[in-house]
Amino acid sequence: MSIEIIFFGQLADKTGCSNVVVDNPGSIDTLSMVMKMQYPNLATAKFVIAVNNKIVFDNEPIEENAKLAFMPPFSGG
């Protein structure tokens, strides 16, 4: 089963895509690791992760078919 990830702002530049569908790695920590291996530029980026439109900070399990958002801070005005 898969999950969809949307990359916001500069994260899309760093990964080269604005969204990607991947196999569900099961948890937030594993996902972070997998994504940083797949997209090495993410390792130096700052971002938060939202799962199904809720921000998460802990190593929570990821439901099947979840929609995730990787969101960086913006400073421009």
Next chain:
Amino acid sequence: MKEFILRYQRQITLEGFGMEAQEKLSKAKVLVIGAGGLGCPVLQYLAAAGIGYLGVADDDTIQFSNLNRQILFGQEDIGQYKVDIAAAKLNALNDRVKIITYQERWNQQMCIEHFPNYDIIVDATDNFASRYMINDACVLLDKPLVFGAVSKYEGQLAVFNVVSNDIAVNYRDIFPTPPKNDEVLNCAEGGVLGVLPGTIGVMQATEVIKLITGVGAPLANQMLTYNALNNQYITIQLIKNSEAIKTSPTTLDIFMQTNYAHLCS
């Protein structure tokens, strides 16, 4: 009184708004920090809507490269201070609005001195040092903060320090520490579509009006992101972050001693 009713007729006529909400606006004091891409539309719509007392802070002068998005300014204003031109334009739009200008780089002392005089603070700045400073001061001084930020074709909007369902999140609950300089681009490096800060700025003005009048539900404990390229609006539910307590100044003394410029470089 007749002019008041005529000027705001379209709002007063609104169901759920009326004279009561209009009078709340005319008594409200709002401080807008930054009179750039976000600040211009925020100021313009708040002045037009009839906010009683509007603070405008910016230390910059008007450059040619500002004109694609900073819509209070024209070619003839190049080189003039933004706050001076903004005040003149806003006064011409609505001379019943009292405009206070601060032609200074906003700093910690100014937060402590001036925030207590305002009902709502609007962050329309363009750098993390100012954003973290304003956020921390609003937490310590218990002021609602309407946050807006843009990058290239995307924007973020949030209302901080407003209690909803017994919690009130702030920027540090999303990003407890500022990014390093090499982790993000600014507008000068990354560019920004001119209408984008307009969209986000108008949304900030909308949140200010909602907070003052009590009409609708403000974007408390949520962050909205907008992508102009695909019309994608996503609203994320926020929660308190245990890391934020460790990184936020807990007293005004600690706040005053914090070196924000250093923190964000």
